[in-house]
Amino acid sequence: MLKFITKIAVVLSLFVFSSVSKAADPIRIPVLNWSSQIVMANVMAQVFEEMGHTAELVPAESASRYEAVRIGDLHVAHETWESTMALPFYAAMDKGGLIDAGSHNLITFEEMGVPNWVIDEGLCPGLPNWEALKSPECAANFATADSDGKGRWLEGPYEWHTDVMPNRLKGLGIDDLWTVKFAGSADALWAELKAAKAEGRGTVIFNWSPNFTDAAGFTFIDFPPYFEGCRLENGGTLETTGCGSPKGWLKKAAHIKFPITHPDAYKFYTKMSFTAPQIGLMADLVDSQGMDHAAAATEFIAQNRDLIDLWKN
Amino acid sequence: MSQSLDSSKDTPVIKCESVFKIFGNNALKLLKSSNGQVDAKTFQEAGCIVGVNNASFGVQKGEMMVVMGLSGSGKSTLLRCISKLTDATSGKIFIDGEDLLSMSNKQLIELRRNKMGMVFQSFALLPHKTVIENIAFPLQIKGTSTLDSMEKALEMVELVGLKGRENYFPRELSGGQQQRVGIARSLAVEPDIWFLDEPFSALDPLIRKEMQDEFLRLQGVLNKTIMFVTHDFDEALRLADRIAIMKDGIIEQLDTPDNIVLNPATEYVKKFTEDVPREKILKIESIMDAYDSNNSSSTQVSKDAIIETLAESILNSKEILTVVDKNNEIVGSLNPAKVIKVIFGK
Amino acid sequence: MLINFKNSRLQQFILLFFVFLLLYFLVPEDENSFLWRLPPLLKDIPLLINNLLDNLMFKWLTVPVWDPDWQMYEDKPIFRLITRSIADFLLFLIIFIREIFLGGLQTIGSITGDSLKGFKWVYLPAIPWTAVVVGLFILGYRLQGLGLALIASIGFFYVSIFGQWEPTMETLSLVLVTAPICFVLGLSFGILGYLNKKVETTLQPILNIAQTMPHFSYLVPILVLFGIGDHAGAVATIIFATPPMIRLTILGLKKISPEVVESGLMSGCNRFQLLFRVLIPTARRDILIGVNQVIMQCLAMTTIAAFIGAKGLGFNLKVALNGLKIGKAAEIGICVVVIAVVLDKLSLAWANKQKDYFANLNFYKKNIAFIYFIILSIILGVIAYISAFYFEKGFNYLYLIPFGEGLTIAPILDAGVDWIWETFFYYLNIFNKFLITYVLFVMRDAYLGMPVVSTFVLVMGAGFIIGGVRSCIIVGALILFIALSEYWNRALITAYMATFAVGVSAILGITVGSICARNDISTKFILGICDFFQTFPSFIYLIPVILLFGITDTSVMIAAIAYASVPATRYTVEGLRSVPSSLHDAASMSGVSNFQRWKSIELPLAFPHIMLGINQTLIFALMMIVLGALIGTEDLGQIIMGCLSRPNGAGIGLTLGIFVSFICLAADNLIRTWADERKKLLGID
Structure with missing residues (x-):
């Protein structure tokens, strides 16, 4: 019995201590x-x-x-x-x-872009101007196994910008050539960058600056300029929703x-x-x-x- | 000894008065409405199974009572009612005159800790404890100090002949050895009452025989009050002072082995006795006549001897022998013709 | 033929499948048709749950608490006050143990309060790592012998010289608090469940949900209720690691023969003695498996716990993976495995330790190991103190090797990954394309093109064939709940991935398991491998698979299969090994070949156990598929992950988490019913 009481006492005192420990915040x-x-x-x-x-x-x-x-x-x-x-x-x-x-x-720059070597190798002549993306030859260089023959845009996780990128493709009229894939995390983006480079495959991914990728060289694509309300969800139209990202x-x-x-x-x-x-x-x-x-x-x-x-x- | 039991004035150590055990949801209600006349069939139709049906008997101090029956006869249930591992549905059970069923849980625990020991068919050893720990277990539960209980357990180890294997785990022992541990454990608290639930059923025939001998030896030393459950009629005959034969929860006959063999009370009991070699069961006592001093030779035989053991010498002697009891007092005479009749007759 | 139909499962299944196909092709794709998709009648449930949760966390039963900062009373909900005090208690324990290993001032600070804050000496010095290693050697030797002593000490030696001491001790302190709590909770609930049938039936679904619900779906509620930090990590770990302990306790207690219970009663045990001295020790085999599982699960949670504030290996792992440093991450992963192995072996040895009753020892002899430990610790402490003056750069290598200052094999591991990439990429890429185009997408489209009515016919029909009306209704109700939500299509994608992953894992696991169960050595080896992969943090797979297979469903599938094959293999080995040897002999005598014996004797007998393994495989696969959202998926997991940033995310996350567990529960019901029936038929239990 005595043992039992001591045990309870120990536990209780620990509770007291632990609440006291909050004092130093x-x-x-x-x-x-x-x-x-x-x-x-x-x-x-x-x-x-x-x-x-x-x-x-x-x-x-x-x-x-x-x-x-x-x-x-x-x-x-x-x-x-x-x-x-x-x-x-x-x-x-x-x-x-x-x-x-x-x-x-x-x-901050937060935009779709390509690693510099993609431009150097001429995988999509005309970049960083977005008009280059209109070429089917260009899009084909960015196709992957699951992109159904289209070029793949690797966007960050869906909740980052929800439907902005799919809408942008529609707005720019290149959704027949390109398809958006949402990566699950920033880690996945970096892994894709590394894998694409090793493989020599083109990749268009969402990225930002300043970031550690700056060191290896990364070029953001020039889209039609952003203005307040250009995006569909902010009251824009299909014509204007092709606008780029605002400076962040x-x-x-x-x-x-x-x-x-x-x-x-x-x-x-x-x-x-x-x-x-x-x-x-x-x-x-x-x-x-x-x-x-x-x-x-x-x-x-x-x-x-x-x-x-x-x-x- | 056995003959004087029923007339004895001593209170029996174990006493049952119309004990019923009926499994099922509304057992008690059914039992009350049936007014003590329980029929297994009608109960079964009502969704109840009759385990023990109106058992009344007493077990005297030092007596070995064997409950015999086939599986499902309710013999183990009866034992569990008396050890209160299950609660009897109705009836009264007295242990040393105390009402078992009205005992508080605390009293029951005290009773088990000091007066009862039990051996199980599947040994029921604690797998995580060594031989000695298993044997010391009831003592430690009682609160005996570790050292004392270990010393006592060591004694028990020696008693059952397992010396040198104290630190083995049950899994490292043979069946017979495991049951020795079970026996030692049940004896560790020096109980007055010893319950054995088919203790040898799980063993090989040879080992079983050996264990029965061992058991008789122990009982000779310890002289406990015993309730022994078995499905083996030969075993019952070998060990018992009295046998209760059970069928469908009913005690068909309760008597000494001799009487059961000689006078089976029901057809059911008779089936068991038919193939029994009587000379192996009956004692001289059961076939002796009143002492006739004129006719009897001076050769003496003990009244408790089994006929078979003496058959050869009796038949060779061709004369009427004198029967004596333990104290060498003459109690009767024996005609060899009767021995022949037992061995070869009908 | 028709008479036979009632008894032939195969025919029933064929008919069911036929009806399913008929419906599949007859029901047109029409968004307005209830046969195609059910209306989202339950779409308000996430919001409802969110409001309930909000109420519980912020509004329900508030009491005014004086806030010294605001100088006013603030209403605080009682429920959160309770959870917070539990959290504080947990945190105190964790920090206390942590400071023993790493030093610190919070433990003393909590006793003395602010009064001694200014003094430098109010600091609990750490035990030097050398002393910990020596202590483990002594402990291992004392508990079992040289083998264990070497395993324990070399394991921690590795951790230290590889510069992972600090994070490892942080993780260890968390595990040393959570594992005993899981053990005690699991044992208590297990006992309650054993004693009371009602408790058991209530516990079952709760356990199922706790074990199958994706962790991310309850991160936010835990974060709010318990606060962010090690304590929150501990709570998440406890939720996840306790269920197997409860299950195994109930299982073990139920297996005890009634005669053992009676023998305890006849020895005069009261209820407590019966429980603690007869029942629990007799069930120890299963309970010890429970302890093993608790330790494994606790360590499997290290990475998840890092999401809500647990310091240690999990956090470092996340940082390493963000930098794509796979070698470093693997090194950290090995530390997790080391802790698991050492704790598992030590606890097992401790539980199996035999007592010597006749050794009449004095105090000195009884505590000789402890005394040695104290003496050696003091010596090593002094050495560490002195050596502080010897080492330059401020690192005292004999006291604590700092993070990143130890040896490393990361470059070798990285080179290995690169080599695999360079050697196999070409082939893997072809394989990847093939798999995606001809298998995964075909399967996905087939699932998405499934009319809801045919899904129900298939699932409920299977329930009816296997378990009768009861199973049919249970399974149907679970699936209906999902079908009436807005997320049915996503659930179908999750289901497609789960089917594929479980299918491949099962084939892989059963094959490998069957081969390895042939002899003792390979059995031991494969079980060791299983242990390794169960504790090795599954996050580590995510990055290499992306490198090899890109951000595709293949990556998710490979990661899921790598993780989910573990239970399939383990249960196959266990199941096959438990086939009685008399049957092997009987089979050999009837002259069967090895393969025939495996096919017609071992496999059917081991089948129920293997099915339970498949059950676990599904749980593991779903867990990894949800985690696959970090790679990029379009299933329930993506939303669950996304819920962390949404305004009403907690409710949606929880609802979708429940959906995932409902998929598990439905499969669990079918598998378990089937396995139980087979068990009864075979007479094993």
């Missing part, structure tokens, strides 16, 4: 699965610790993390790409709890209480605004120089000390 930063994002998270963590906070890096998934930010389990979501994450970002904002903490100092933003999201619980950290967070080369450097330190993410962050801070100090104050 670290700033929780999500880490996703690509280098620049992880290094940026580490940079923030190190800066927050310099400021006397504790920071914790939490592995997360890119779409579902906004719900976690919304209910306060994560404090920030620091790399929010318009093209791929706008939907969950705004959904969380609508439900309340997530705030927009500004954008990074860069314009890279936003920072925060939990609504973050400014109150950690005001100085939040101030830093709003001021923090990286440029494309800086984000490229973060990725490069890890991907090319083989550093571990935390070390890359330290290195990055050392190289950009002035800027960081400016944002801190």
Whole structure:
């Protein structure tokens, strides 16, 4: 009996301890699965610790993390790409709890494109002008086993832009030559890039910049320019829906209480605004120089000390 | 010993009074409406199966009662009613004068921990425990300290002749050895009442014979009150003080082996007794006459001896022998002609 | 002929198939016809579920909680408060164990609160990895002997020198918390199910759904209820890894002969003693298989857990795969397998340990291993402390080899993958094109061209033939639920992929299993391989298959087959090995060839067990097909994955997850009924 009581006491005390342990509330930063994002998270963590906070890096998934930010389990979501994450970002904002903490100092390109060697090998003469896609010979070079003889557009996961790409093909009048295939994840896109190169097969994929693919050379296709309302779902017509993608933003999201619980950290967070080369450097330190993410962050801070100090104050 | 049982004034160790066990959903209701007159057929039509039908008997201290019957006769069910592994549907069961059916769970556990031991047909050893752990198990359940229970278990290991195999697992033993473990386990708490449910049925004939001898030897030493269930009539005859023959839940006849062989009560019992070699069963006692001092020779035979064992010498002697009991007191005389009649007669 | 019909399953099936084909070709493709497609009457269900979930997570039974940040009361739902306190408790345990291996300040911090925050010494130092390896050696030796000691210590030695110590310990701490919880929960529910028939019948469907529902469909609810972090990963793992433990516990307890129970009762056991000293130990064989499964499933979840915040190998794996670093990913995968093997063997040895009752030991002798461990740990700790001054660059290799600073065989593995690519790509490409054009697309179109009425006739008819009216209705109801939704076409695509994957996996598994079950050595070998592939994170397959087969259904199928062949093989081997040897002898005496014996004796006898394996194969295949959405599919999985970013995604995700499990349940019903019947016929149980 005594044993039983002690056991209960131990369990209960663990409960108490565990709730006490919440008292020291670290700033929780999500880490996703690509280098620049992880290094940026580490940079923030190190800066927050310099400021006397504790920071914790939490592995997360890119779409579902906004719900976690919304209910306060994560404090920030620091790399929010318009093209791929706008939907969950705004959904969380609508439900309340997530705030927009500004954008990074860069314009993102998010568009269909081809790796440079596709142009060099002349697989589709006339690229990057989209008119080149009208040629059946060009489309044939991009056919795959499951594309039914048409050229294949490899779009990102469906929920990134839903029907924009199929509509664009229709709008441009090339849907008889090309067909859209949705990849399941960014990983699948990169694997396709590598496989196509090894095979010497043409590939048109959705990609963005800044990205690690910039290094190997990637060319975005020039589509008819984007304007507000050109797309079908925004009230456009079949004639206008062939327009390209808008220049995108890279936003920072925060939990609504973050400014109150950690005001100085939040101030830093709003001021923090990286440029494309800086984000490229973060990725490069890890991907090319083989550093571990935390070390890359330290290195990055050392190289950009002035800027960081400016944002801190 | 056996003859004096029914008239004995001692309370029997086990006593059953019109015990019924009926399986089925509305067994109790049916039983009440039938007023104690249970007919297996009508019950079966109502969706009930009669396990034990109006069993009444008593088992005296030190007595070995064998319940014999073919499969489905209700013999194991009767045993389980008395050990309360199943609840009797109605009737009364007394263990040492205490009402078993009204016992609380706690009392029942105490009873089992101290007074009862049981051996099972399929041995029912715990596969994860070694021989010695299996034997010590009931003691540990009782709360005996580990060291004491192990020492006691070691004693039991020796008693059943398994010394040197204490640390074997049941799977490493032969059937006979496993049942020795089962026996040792059931004896570990030194119970007064010993239940054995077809303990030797799963064994080879040779091993069975050996185990029966072993069992008789143990009983000779321990002198427990025993209820022994078997489907083997020869086994019953060999071991029993008294035999209860069951059919369809009813005890057809309850008597000493001799009486059953000599005077089967029903046709059913008779079928069993027909092929029994009587000389192997009957004791001198059952064919002796009143003592006639004029005629009897000085050669003495024990009244408890089995006829067959002495047949040759009796027939050779050609004279009327004197029968004595354990204390060498003369109790009767034996005419060899009667022996011949038993062996060769009808 | 007609008289025979009632008894001949084959004829019944032929008739059924004939009717099916008739309907297939007679019913025209017409969106307005109910014979072609049912109207989406249940299309509001996802929203309903979403609202229910929303209520549960955010609105139901709220209590005002003082929020010091806002300086006001905030309404918090009780349900979430409860789940959150469970989560906190889990997190505390995980961090406590983690800090033993890796050091840290949160455990002490949680006891002392903020008061000691400023002091540097408030830090729990880690046990040096050398001491952990030595400790495992001692533990292994103590539990079983040199063999186990070597396996355990070399396994962790590998992990350390390959620079995976930190993530491995993070994963290990998660598993060391979740596996015992799964064990206790599984055992308790198993016992309850055994004691109470009602509990068992309620548990069955819940277990089925928990085991078959794709993980992604409940990630968001877990994230909201338990928060993001290791604790959420632990919860997801527990949901997934407990069901087999419950099942095996019930199975094991049911197998106990009534006489053993009686012998326990006659020994005077009270209820607790009977349960804990007789029933559970007697069922230990199955319970230990349950423990093995718990450990395997816990580790199989490492990658999924990383999606909701679990640190460790799973996260690193995702990062490596994003960079297409297959070699590195494989290295990480091997660490997962190492943990699985070591934990499995240690727990087994611990459970099998025999006690010596007559060794009269004093305290010192009893705890000699522990004392050795303490002494060695202190020595190694001191060495690690001293060595800190020796190593430059700030890495102390005798304390903790940092991530990425160890040895690596990744380049070799990568070269291997490249070699396979260069050597086989041409042929694979031809194969790929052939498969897609002549098999997969044909099959897909055939499934999509199936009128709903013929689907029902086929499925319910099969149910009726196999299990009578009951099965017919159950299966029909499960499928009807899907047919009345908007996602029927997608479900058909999922079904087509599942059929193909299960078909190929079954043929592969049964063939390989049959060959390997021939002798003891190959049996052991193949079961080891099965264990390896069951724990080796299935995510790793995704990238190489894309490289080889592109973003096509072939890739998804290959990945699914690679994973789903495991249970088919395992159950075939087990089933064949359990055929009694007397039957082998009897067969040999009647002069049959090996093949005849396999075909007419072993296979029929092992059939029920193999069918259960096919059941598992389906579950594994569906899991991988849903995961295949990461490659790019157009089935239910694509939507489930997409639901993570949609405003009302939780409800849709959950609904579609339930659809996937309904497909499993329907197949499960048919397979199980059939297997049970065969079992009864063969008299095995």
